Amino acid sequence: MPLEPKTLGAALAEPLTLHTGLCRREAPAFQRALASGDEIVVACTQEKRLFTELAEQTPGAAEAGTVVRFVNIRETGGWSRDARSAMPKIAALLAAAHLPEPEPVPTVTYASQGRLLIVGPLDQAEGVATLLGDTLAVTIFSQRPGRTGGAQERRYPVMAGRIESLTGWLGAFKLTWSRTNAIDLDLCTRCNACVVACPEQAIGLDYQIDNDKCTSHRDCERACGVAGAIRFDRPAQSLDVAFDLVLDLGATPLIDWHAPPQGYFRLPGGMANADGLQTLLRLRELVGEFDKPKFFDYKQKLCAHSRNEVVGCNACVDVCSAHAISSDKARQRIVVNPNLCVGCGACTTVCPTGALGYIYPRAPEQGLRMRTLLSTYRQAGGKDATLLLHSDEGGQRLIGELGRAAQLGRAHGVPANVLPLALTHVASVGIDLWLSAIAFGASQVVVLAIGDEAPDYLAALRQQMDIAQALMNGLGYQGKHFTLVEASTSASLDAALGGLRDTRRTLPAQVARFAVAAEKRTTLELVLDHLMDHALALGSASGGSATALRSAPGGPASALAIPLPAGSPLGAITVDKDACTLCLACVGACPSGALLDNLNAPQLRLIEKNCVQCGLCETTCPENAIALVPRLLAAPERKQQVVLNEAKPWACVRCGKPFGTQKAIEAMLGRLVGHSMFQGEALERLKMCSDCRVIDLFSAPNEMKITDL
Known part of the structure; x- marks a missing residue:
C-alpha cells in the first residue's frame, strides 16, 4: 500500500520512519523501540500475535513498562482504490491510536462449576453428552425419544416432564419443571419390561408413557414391580433444579430472546447443526470464574420512568433485547440486571435524560476519539469527512473482507474520506455523539449494521436518526447527515459506501471546541448551541447572524x-x-x-x-x-x-387570604354540591382557607367538637 512518511509525520507533528518488513526482517527495530519505554503504535494488525510475543520475549521491555497498541491502516485505507489520497485518513487513525486507553470500569463476575443441562430429544442429548461428559457434569431433560431413543446404558441423570420455566444466567440458571408422567426416570433401570408389556405401544425408548395412547391397562405397572418406577397414582410434583449452563437442542427455544443470557446455547438438531462443534468447544471452556464489564451507569435522580407509580418514559425497557431492564414503579425507577446485560447500549441511546449512561467506554472518551480523528484528518488536508461507526467484531471483520477484496481488484474499498470508528456495539452511540461529530467537522455519520442486531435496535437507531436529521434540516443545514447502512457482505458494503459520495451537505461554518460531557443532556445543550449559533436558517430569518437573532428579545x-x-x-x-x-x-x-x-x-x-x-x-x-x-x-x-x-386566586370567604385557584375551588364545589356530607355550613367551609376552616368548625354551636385526647 502507498504510504508517505513525510505527509504522515507532518500531520502527527513527529518524524516517522517507514518499515516495510517490520514483522520479519526488520523485527529488531521493533525490539529496540520496546527498550525505550515509550508508547508504541504498530500500524498493522496482521501480525498482532507475533508482535505481542516479541514484546514478551524482548529483555527489558517489561521492566520499561512499554505500552504497545495496534491500529489497522491497511484494510481501512491502504487497500483501496483511493489509497494514494488516503494519507489524511491514515494520519487520523494513527493519531486516535495514540490516545490513552479508556478508564477501567466495574466488572460483573460469573461463577460456573460446569453443571450442564441438555434439553432435547433423548438420543441427540445423550450423543452430545458423550462429547462433554468428561469435562462437564451433564444432566439431561428428555423431550421425546428422538429417532433411535435412549441408549440401553444410562450414563447420565435423566429427567422428563413439563418445563414450567427456565430463568437465570451463567452459573445461576434455575429450571422449574413438573414430573407429570407415571414413570419415574430416577428409578427406571431401562430393562424394557414395560415396553414389551404395553399392549398399546404407548411407551417409547425415552421410557415415558404417551398418555394419548394409553388406555390404562396397567400391564406396565405390574411388569415394573421389582423396580417400582411406574405408579399411575403418583401425584404431579413441581421441582426446582439449579444449573450453570444450558444447551437447548429442542426445535422450540426455551429462551426466545434475541440476546439470550450468558451460558444459554441453542443447537437445534444436535451435532447435525453447522455450529455444533464450535458450540461444544465454547461450553467446555465455561468452567471457573469469568468477568465482563458492567457496561452501564444508572442515575435514578435523572430517570423519567415513573412518579407516584405512574409510568412515563419506558424507552429502555421496551428496547432491551436481553430482558435485562424491568420496571419498579413502587420505587419510581427501572432495575437493570447486570448479569443479563449484553452491553449493546441501546438503552442509553434511547434514554432521553441520560439516566442510563454507557461507560464502556464513557461518552467523554468517545467524544475525544471522534474529535481527534476529525481534527487530525482536517489538519492533514482531508475534506468531506464521513465517520463510519461499526462494531469491533462483526463490523471490523466485514471491513477487513472489503479491504482484501479491494486489494485483489474486486472492490473499490473503503473511500479515502471514510473514517472507521469501532464501537462495542453500534447501538451504544446516539444523537448526542452523532450531532457532536457533525459539530467537530464530520460531514455525515454512518452507522453500519451487519445483520446480527436486534430489530428493535435498528428501529431505535432509525428513529433517533430521523430526529437528528429533522433538527439539522430545520436549522437550515441541507442534505442528509445521518445514514444507517445495512450490509452483511463486502460487496453490499462496498456498494453502500460508494453511494455516500454526495457533497451537497451544508455544515456549521466553524468547528466546535467543546468537550463531550459525561451527562447526555449537557452534551446536547453544548452541541445545540453550536449548531444554532451557525445555523443558516436562523441567520437568514433575521437578516443577520443566528446569534443576534437568538439573543434578541421578542424575536419571531x-x-x-x-x-x-x-x-x-x-x-x-x-x-x-x-x-x-x-x-x-x-x-x-x-x-x-x-x-x-x-x-x-x-x-x-x-x-x-x-x-x-x-x-x-x-x-x-x-x-x-x-x-x-x-x-x-x-x-x-x-x-x-x-x-x-x-388563574385568578380564590380568596377565603372568611379572612380574604388567597388560596387555590378560582377554577379549582369552583370545580370542587360543583362536584360535591350534591354529596350528603357537604351540605349547608360544611359546603361553605370548603370556600375557606385551612386556618379559617378549623376556627369555624370549633365555633359552630351544633357541630362535633374536637377535644384533646
Whole structure:
C-alpha cells in the first residue's frame, strides 16, 4: 500500500520512519523501540500475535513498562482504490491510536462449576453428552425419544416432564419443571419390561408413557414391580433444579430472546447443526470464574420512568433485547440486571435524560476519539469527512473482507474520506455523539449494521436518526447527515459506501471546541448551541447572524419552532387552559425540573430546555389537559421560564387570604354540591382557607367538637 512518511509525520507533528518488513526482517527495530519505554503504535494488525510475543520475549521491555497498541491502516485505507489520497485518513487513525486507553470500569463476575443441562430429544442429548461428559457434569431433560431413543446404558441423570420455566444466567440458571408422567426416570433401570408389556405401544425408548395412547391397562405397572418406577397414582410434583449452563437442542427455544443470557446455547438438531462443534468447544471452556464489564451507569435522580407509580418514559425497557431492564414503579425507577446485560447500549441511546449512561467506554472518551480523528484528518488536508461507526467484531471483520477484496481488484474499498470508528456495539452511540461529530467537522455519520442486531435496535437507531436529521434540516443545514447502512457482505458494503459520495451537505461554518460531557443532556445543550449559533436558517430569518437573532428579545419565536418526530428528547407541552385547574400535579410528576409553579401566584411555568418529553405530566394530569409537542425552539425563550397557564386566586370567604385557584375551588364545589356530607355550613367551609376552616368548625354551636385526647 502507498504510504508517505513525510505527509504522515507532518500531520502527527513527529518524524516517522517507514518499515516495510517490520514483522520479519526488520523485527529488531521493533525490539529496540520496546527498550525505550515509550508508547508504541504498530500500524498493522496482521501480525498482532507475533508482535505481542516479541514484546514478551524482548529483555527489558517489561521492566520499561512499554505500552504497545495496534491500529489497522491497511484494510481501512491502504487497500483501496483511493489509497494514494488516503494519507489524511491514515494520519487520523494513527493519531486516535495514540490516545490513552479508556478508564477501567466495574466488572460483573460469573461463577460456573460446569453443571450442564441438555434439553432435547433423548438420543441427540445423550450423543452430545458423550462429547462433554468428561469435562462437564451433564444432566439431561428428555423431550421425546428422538429417532433411535435412549441408549440401553444410562450414563447420565435423566429427567422428563413439563418445563414450567427456565430463568437465570451463567452459573445461576434455575429450571422449574413438573414430573407429570407415571414413570419415574430416577428409578427406571431401562430393562424394557414395560415396553414389551404395553399392549398399546404407548411407551417409547425415552421410557415415558404417551398418555394419548394409553388406555390404562396397567400391564406396565405390574411388569415394573421389582423396580417400582411406574405408579399411575403418583401425584404431579413441581421441582426446582439449579444449573450453570444450558444447551437447548429442542426445535422450540426455551429462551426466545434475541440476546439470550450468558451460558444459554441453542443447537437445534444436535451435532447435525453447522455450529455444533464450535458450540461444544465454547461450553467446555465455561468452567471457573469469568468477568465482563458492567457496561452501564444508572442515575435514578435523572430517570423519567415513573412518579407516584405512574409510568412515563419506558424507552429502555421496551428496547432491551436481553430482558435485562424491568420496571419498579413502587420505587419510581427501572432495575437493570447486570448479569443479563449484553452491553449493546441501546438503552442509553434511547434514554432521553441520560439516566442510563454507557461507560464502556464513557461518552467523554468517545467524544475525544471522534474529535481527534476529525481534527487530525482536517489538519492533514482531508475534506468531506464521513465517520463510519461499526462494531469491533462483526463490523471490523466485514471491513477487513472489503479491504482484501479491494486489494485483489474486486472492490473499490473503503473511500479515502471514510473514517472507521469501532464501537462495542453500534447501538451504544446516539444523537448526542452523532450531532457532536457533525459539530467537530464530520460531514455525515454512518452507522453500519451487519445483520446480527436486534430489530428493535435498528428501529431505535432509525428513529433517533430521523430526529437528528429533522433538527439539522430545520436549522437550515441541507442534505442528509445521518445514514444507517445495512450490509452483511463486502460487496453490499462496498456498494453502500460508494453511494455516500454526495457533497451537497451544508455544515456549521466553524468547528466546535467543546468537550463531550459525561451527562447526555449537557452534551446536547453544548452541541445545540453550536449548531444554532451557525445555523443558516436562523441567520437568514433575521437578516443577520443566528446569534443576534437568538439573543434578541421578542424575536419571531414561532418561526423558530422546529417540529421533530415523535420520540424526540426535546420539546415542549401545550396546556388546555379551559380544562386545566392548576392543580399542579404535573409539577410534582416532572422529573427534570421543566415544569414549575409560582409561590406568589397560581401559575404553571415551563423551562423548555429541561423538558425530556417523558410524558409523565401528560399521564398524571387528571383533566387530560396536557399534550406533548416534540420540537426544538431556537429562541431565547427555550432557556427561560414561560407561563403556560395562570388563574385568578380564590380568596377565603372568611379572612380574604388567597388560596387555590378560582377554577379549582369552583370545580370542587360543583362536584360535591350534591354529596350528603357537604351540605349547608360544611359546603361553605370548603370556600375557606385551612386556618379559617378549623376556627369555624370549633365555633359552630351544633357541630362535633374536637377535644384533646
